[in-house]
Amino acid sequence: MSNSILPTSGIKSAEECIDLLEAQLKSFIQDNNIQNPLFVGIRTGGAWVAEQLHQRLNSEHPLSNHNLGALDISFYRDDFSQRGLNPQVKGSELPDSIEGENIILIDDVLMTGRTIRAAMNELFDYGRPASIHLAVLVDVGRRELPIQADIVGTKIELQDSQLVKIEGPTPLTLSIVDKA
Amino acid sequence: MKTEMNTTLIENAQIIDPSLNVNATQTVSIENGSLKFSESSKADNKIDGSGKILIPALIDLQAGIKNIQADSQAAKQAGIGYVCMTPNTSPVIDTPADVTLIEEKNNAVDGCKILPLGALTQGLKGEQLANMYSLQQAGCIALTNSKKPVKDLLVLRRLMEYAATHDILILINAQEETLAKGGLMHEGETATRLGLVGIPESAETIAVAQTLLLAEETNARLHFSQISCARSIDMIRKAKEKGLKISADVAIANLMFTDEHVTGYNSLFNLQPPLRSEKDRQALLAAVNNREIAICSNHMPSQAAAKTDTFAAAATGMNTLTSWFSLGLNLVDRGELTLENLVYASSTLPAEILRLPETSYQLKENTKPVMALIDLKGATQGLSSAITFNV
Amino acid sequence: MNDLISQLLSSPDASLPSPTEVASKVQLNSKGRLKHFLTTEGLSKELLTEILDTADSFISTQERSVKKVPLLRGQTVVNLFFENSTRTRSTFELAAKRLSADILNLDIARSATSKGETLMDTLWNLQAMYSDMFVIRHADSGAAHIIAEKITPNVAIINAGDGRHAHPTQAMLDMLTIRRHKGTIEGQTVAIVGDILHSRVARSQIHALNTLGAKEVRLIGPGTLVPKTMEALSATDEKKGAQVYYDMKEGLKDVDVIIMLRLQKERMSDALLPSESEYFKLYGLTKEKLAYAKADAIVMHPGPINRGVEIDSEVADGEQSVILNQVSYGIAVRMAVMSMAMSGQKEEQAEQESE
Numbered sequence: 001m002s003n004s005i006l007p008t009s010g011i012k013s014a015e016e017c018i019d020l021l022e023a024q025l026k027s028f029i030q031d032n033n034i035q036n037p038l039f040v041g042i043r044t045g046g047a048w049v050a051e052q053l054h055q056r057l058n059s060e061h062p063l064s065n066h067n068l069g070a071l072d073i074s075f076y077r078d079d080f081s082q083r084g085l086n087p088q089v090k091g092s093e094l095p096d097s098i099e100g101e102n103i104i105l106i107d108d109v110l111m112t113g114r115t116i117r118a119a120m121n122e123l124f125d126y127g128r129p130a131s132i133h134l135a136v137l138v139d140v141g142r143r144e145l146p147i148q149a150d151i152v153g154t155k156i157e158l159q160d161s162q163l164v165k166i167e168g169p170t171p172l173t174l175s176i177v178d179k180a
Numbered sequence: 181m182k183t184e185m186n187t188t189l190i191e192n193a194q195i196i197d198p199s200l201n202v203n204a205t206q207t208v209s210i211e212n213g214s215l216k217f218s219e220s221s222k223a224d225n226k227i228d229g230s231g232k233i234l235i236p237a238l239i240d241l242q243a244g245i246k247n248i249q250a251d252s253q254a255a256k257q258a259g260i261g262y263v264c265m266t267p268n269t270s271p272v273i274d275t276p277a278d279v280t281l282i283e284e285k286n287n288a289v290d291g292c293k294i295l296p297l298g299a300l301t302q303g304l305k306g307e308q309l310a311n312m313y314s315l316q317q318a319g320c321i322a323l324t325n326s327k328k329p330v331k332d333l334l335v336l337r338r339l340m341e342y343a344a345t346h347d348i349l350i351l352i353n354a355q356e357e358t359l360a361k362g363g364l365m366h367e368g369e370t371a372t373r374l375g376l377v378g379i380p381e382s383a384e385t386i387a388v389a390q391t392l393l394l395a396e397e398t399n400a401r402l403h404f405s406q407i408s409c410a411r412s413i414d415m416i417r418k419a420k421e422k423g424l425k426i427s428a429d430v431a432i433a434n435l436m437f438t439d440e441h442v443t444g445y446n447s448l449f450n451l452q453p454p455l456r457s458e459k460d461r462q463a464l465l466a467a468v469n470n471r472e473i474a475i476c477s478n479h480m481p482s483q484a485a486a487k488t489d490t491f492a493a494a495a496t497g498m499n500t501l502t503s504w505f506s507l508g509l510n511l512v513d514r515g516e517l518t519l520e521n522l523v524y525a526s527s528t529l530p531a532e533i534l535r536l537p538e539t540s541y542q543l544k545e546n547t548k549p550v551m552a553l554i555d556l557k558g559a560t561q562g563l564s565s566a567i568t569f570n571v
Numbered sequence: 572m573n574d575l576i577s578q579l580l581s582s583p584d585a586s587l588p589s590p591t592e593v594a595s596k597v598q599l600n601s602k603g604r605l606k607h608f609l610t611t612e613g614l615s616k617e618l619l620t621e622i623l624d625t626a627d628s629f630i631s632t633q634e635r636s637v638k639k640v641p642l643l644r645g646q647t648v649v650n651l652f653f654e655n656s657t658r659t660r661s662t663f664e665l666a667a668k669r670l671s672a673d674i675l676n677l678d679i680a681r682s683a684t685s686k687g688e689t690l691m692d693t694l695w696n697l698q699a700m701y702s703d704m705f706v707i708r709h710a711d712s713g714a715a716h717i718i719a720e721k722i723t724p725n726v727a728i729i730n731a732g733d734g735r736h737a738h739p740t741q742a743m744l745d746m747l748t749i750r751r752h753k754g755t756i757e758g759q760t761v762a763i764v765g766d767i768l769h770s771r772v773a774r775s776q777i778h779a780l781n782t783l784g785a786k787e788v789r790l791i792g793p794g795t796l797v798p799k800t801m802e803a804l805s806a807t808d809e810k811k812g813a814q815v816y817y818d819m820k821e822g823l824k825d826v827d828v829i830i831m832l833r834l835q836k837e838r839m840s841d842a843l844l845p846s847e848s849e850y851f852k853l854y855g856l857t858k859e860k861l862a863y864a865k866a867d868a869i870v871m872h873p874g875p876i877n878r879g880v881e882i883d884s885e886v887a888d889g890e891q892s893v894i895l896n897q898v899s900y901g902i903a904v905r906m907a908v909m910s911m912a913m914s915g916q917k918e919e920q921a922e923q924e925s926e
Contacts, residue, residue: 072628075640075910082921084604084914085642087621091628096635125637372800373590373612375712375736375771444593444720445713488691488721490711492734 014166014174017137017153018049022056024151025104025135029057038101038129040069042119043090045108047071048168049137053106069094071105076118092122099127108166110136113147138164138174186224187211190553193229197236197543198471198524199532208234213548213570227553227567235523236541237261237292237552237568238505239530241429242324242351242405243479244268244497245294248282251501252291258502259552259559259566260292264476264534267299268326274299274310276318283319292571293550295321295534300339300350306330309339313346321534324351324405327452333390340400349534351405354387354412355379355453364492366408366439366454374442376491379454381409388412392419395426403533404428406478408453410463417472427533430464431478432504435511437461447487447494452480465511469521474529477504502564509560597720599915601922606915607719607728608908610737611779612805619782623747625907626900633669633903642910643672646703650676651694652731653709658875659731663706666905675702690714691722698723704913705729712736712771725920727912729905735771741873742775744904746783748897749828752869757784762822762864763813764791764854765832765881768798772873773832777813781805788813791822792854795843819854823863831856831872831882847880857883861891869893 012020029037041050047070054068070093074086095101105119116134123129135151140158156164161179166172188210196203207229209220238260245251245265255263265282267273273282279296286294298320302308306329315323323343330336343350360383365371367378388404392415395402404416407428419426433451438458442449449455467473480497487494500507505526511517531541539547550570558565588596594613600606605618632640648667652660660676667674679693697705704727707715712734719728732738749756761780767773767790780788782805790797790813797815806812816822823829838844856870870882870892878884887894 074628075632075642080642080914081645081917084918085625085910087604089625089628091631093631121641125639126635369800369803370590372798373774373804375734375774440587443587443590444597445716447717485689485691488717489689490709490714490717492711492713493690 011156011174011176012154014137014168014172017174018052018056018172021049021135021137021151021153022053025053025057028133028151034102034131036067036102037104038067038069038095038098039104039106040071040094040119040123042105042107042115043070043072045137045166045168046106048166048172049108050106051169052172053135067095071119071122073115073118073122076122078114078118094126097127098123098129101127101129103129103132104135105132106135108137109164110134110139110147110149110152111142113143113145116147117145137166140164185212187220187222189220189223189226190229190232190234191226193227193232193234193553195234195543196520196523197528198520199236199528199538199542200544202543203520205229210569214546215543215549215551217545229553231557232553232555233519233523234543234551234553235259236527236531236543237550237571238526239534239536239541240264240479240501240504241403241474241476241530241533242266242297242431243477243501244481245479246481248285248294249289249291252286252294253289254291254502254564256290256292256568256571257566258564259505259554259568260502261550261552261568261571262293262295262530262534262536263501264295264297264321266326267297267324268304268328272299272304273297273320274302274304274315276311276314279315279318279320292568297321297326297351298323300325300343301330301335304328307335309342312343312348316346316348322349322351322403325353327353327355329355329357333394336391337394337398340394340398340402344398344400347401349401349403351403352391353405353453354384354391354407356383356387356390359383359386363454364450365442366456368439368457370439370442374445374491376442381411381456381460384409384453385411385415388415392416392424392426395419395424396422399425401425402427406431406434406453406476407473408434408456408460408464410460413463413467413472420472427474427529428472429474429476429530429533430468432475432500432507433478433498435461435464435468435475435517436507442491445491447489447491448498450491450494450496451478451498452496465516468517468525471521471524471529473525474533475504475508475522475525476530477501479504503562505554506559506562509556513560597716600919602918604915604918605908605911606919607715607730608739608912609715609719609728609730611739611742611775611782612737613778614782616782616784619743619746619779622743622904622907622911623750625911626743626747626903629903629906630900633899638669639671640669641671643667643670643913646670646672646913647701648672648674648704648706648909649697649702650674650706650731651679651697651708652677653679653707653714654732656708656732659708662901663729663731663905663909666902666909667706669902670906670909672704672909690718694718694723694726698726702726703916704909706731706909708732710734725916727909727916729908729912732771735769735774737775738771738873739775739779740901740905740908741772742779743908744897744900745772745776745830745871745873746779747900747904748871748893749869751896751900752893753827755784756780758786759827760787760789760825761785761828761830762789762791762816762826763830763832764819764822764856766796766834766838767792767801767832768796769835769838770832773801773830774804776830777801777804781812789816789822789826790814791816791819793817793844793850796838819860820863823860826864827868829856829861829864829868829870831870831876833873833875834877834881851880855879855881855883856886858885858889861886867891871897874898 041047137153298315363379367380371378477500482495555565708731715730804812
């Protein structure tokens with residue numbers, strides 16, 4: 001299977017998407033008066049995005065305690081019987097309790113919605129958050145579950161044989177590859 | 181011995197008889213069972229002997245026979261003329277009546293000749309002498325302890341003294357029970373790695389040493405069944421040099437495999453005696469090539485289900501009734517044995533040990549020896565492709 | 572015609588596979604992923620490290636209030652203990668439950684199976700009940716291997732201890748303990764003290780230590796309990812697998828990790844040892860003997876400990892002892908190998924179905 005990288009004219013770069021997310025998040029947090037949001041990135045791509053966003057918002061705004069966590073959903077996926085266990089399990093890093101926290105759940109690509117479903121199940125095993133809002137770098141549609149993001153960097157429409165590929169952590173790049 | 185009433189012409193087979201130093205390709209005829217080194221004009225059937233050997237029929241010094249009729253027929257088709265049947269049957273072969281029954285069953289079919297081995301002790305319990313003389317008279321070619329322990333050295337010595345009175349051949353499986361107890365394989369690196377209890381070399385060598393010293397005192401005619409250690413060969417050789425009436429055989433498995441084959445816990449290699457080290461295997465091969473020891477099948481059959489279990493729980497033994505010579509040919513192919521030495525160890529020497537009449541195993545013209553024509557290629561692939569004459 | 576014999580006759584030049592090759596072939600699927608966990612022998616450094624890393628992630632899930640993860644939900648795990656052990660069995664049970672699997676406990680005394688039902692039949696019947704994994708403890712060495720290779724290869728087999736041969740989950744939790752307290756196993760000098768001859772734990776530890784880069788493995792004990800042949804385990808052309816010492820002072824010199832093994836009372840009656848007191852004098856770990864090792868050496872014991880026989884209470888409860896930590900890592904390690912083996916099986920079955 002050769003992955004051919006397609007030209008990305010007309011498609012935003014990862015940098016541009018993060019700029020957009022940063023801006024939207026700032027207003028979102030302000031408008032909703034969210035105190036001490038907990039940024040949780042889903043490994044691996046989502047964690048890279050979360051780290052960048054956390055750095056940017058932390059350095060600009062003197063809001064105290066922007067917390068950063070990471071979620072490894074390997075143990076919560078719904079496709080164990082088909083695909084087995086991911087060999088690169090790193091584990092999750094969250095504070096001991098997320099009781100009452102306002103979580104900004106961050107992922108790189110939103111497609112079927114299954115990853116987010118698994119992430120939310122895992123979060124609830126850690127405790128009962130006050131709220132969860134979802135921010136994604138790229139939304140490519142093709143949902144299989146009723147899940148939507150609150151904040152989106154960019155929307156891309158893909159052909160059947162295409163996939164979005166995110167590489168990182170620095171530099172963070174976004175490309176479209178063709179499975180064919 | 182059954183005699184075919186016809187004439188068979190065998191063209192260009194390799195005739196091998198180590199007892200007469202014969203190894204030549206030539207055409208022979210078998211007229212009503214009688215061997216002729218010439219072409220016969222009135223042949224009923226012609227066999228193309230190329231790629232085949234004509235040898236004195238194979239003689240198996242030790243096999244556990246489960247079904248006399250089926251086993252003897254299968255053996256004959258593999259070129260085996262005689263099979264010594266171990267007495268560890270149910271009931272144990274320790275009375276003349278048992279022997280007669282075996283003979284009757286054997287004679288009822290067209291199979292090889294079954295030579296019953298009688299028990300050395302009553303019920304093979306290792307304590308009381310069996311009726312050795314009566315067993316010999318009834319037709320037991322030799323007596324054996326059949327891998328069962330003899331109670332102690334005093335009983336062993338008495339067995340030998342009594343047997344020596346009638347010049348009865350004793351087959352002994354030499355193993356010191358307390359050292360071998362619980363053992364599943366040869367003691368060594370492989371046993372340690374696999375976590376299996378080992379049978380040290382000394383379990384055999386000590387028993388061999390003790391038995392040899394007693395043989396010297398009692399003047400018994402003694403054969404060691406299935407030795408496995410290089411050291412045992414050395415001791416036996418020295419005893420023979422002293423003039424003692426000692427012989428020995430090795431199981432085909434010990435010439436082919438070593439303790440390393442047990443890695444993976446394949447219960448096929450749960451054997452008695454156990455497979456020893458490569459050094460031992462080389463010494464056993466050298467002894468065969470030196471014409472010091474015979475080869476036997478050590479056939480100990482079991483059902484497939486009995487072998488599909490943990491190593492410790494699996495039945496001991498390998499099913500080699502018809503395949504032991506094929507495995508030997510494998511060794512010849514690999515260059516580890518010569519064909520002549522293989523035939524010597526599988527036919528000639530066993531015949532001499534059992535003191536069979538020369539006419540039954542020497543390929544002399546105008547005699548009716550028990551012989552086998554074996555297709556080498558087929559046999560090497562494990563097919564029973566042999567014709568056995570005069571049995 | 573016997574299978575092996577006809578196999579042999581058709582390929583007489585096939586060379587004997589090495590013990591490492593045999594051990595890895597039976598445990599790994601076509602992609603090199605674990606599908607049975609039978610022994611630490613034959614597994615690569617990468618794979619053993621993956622087990623430790625996966626166990627680490629499970630440790631964090633064990634520290635939160637909801638200790639379950641849904642990974643093995645819908646899978647059936649059967650604990651088949653042919654040899655009794657409440658401790659090991661309950662840790663496997665707990666591990667399975669925390670992976671959300673369904674668990675069935677079967678204590679099969681050896682005599683029950685010998686009343687007609689063979690090992691083969693017992694396992695085939697269980698497999699027919701849609702079991703996905705068997706955790707097996709058996710008194711016969713090689714039991715787990717035969718079951719995985721010949722009897723139920725499509726059920727993930729986890730070896731919970733077979734005779735004297737292997738106890739791989741214990742060895743891996745010991746490796747995790749060393750890694751957590753020493754940072755790494757690489758370059759460590761590790762001494763194993765006691766009844767090595769009868770110990771399946773020791774054999775598994777020796778393989779794992781060598782694969783993970785320990786500098787030296789030392790085996791300490793009397794001649795009756797520490798055979799020289801143990802030095803060949805995981806040996807390479809360049810290096811012995813272990814070094815036997817009969818003198819504890821010499822053996823413990825500058826050691827980083829000391830693993831004490833349990834001494835069983837039967838050893839006295841089998842003429843292997845004269846008495847517990849003489850054993851303790853020579854090989855019992857006291858504060859004095861501990862001083863021969865490095866000052867920051869850690870003391871481990873697979874348990875249960877015999878106080879005053881192989882180890883002094885002062886040492887067992889002392890600063891350098893990590894014995895209780897070992898126990899806590901046991902569940903995470905078992906969760907890791909159960910997940911990985913189940914995963915490897917599913918992967919293989921998916922591949923077979925697509926063919």
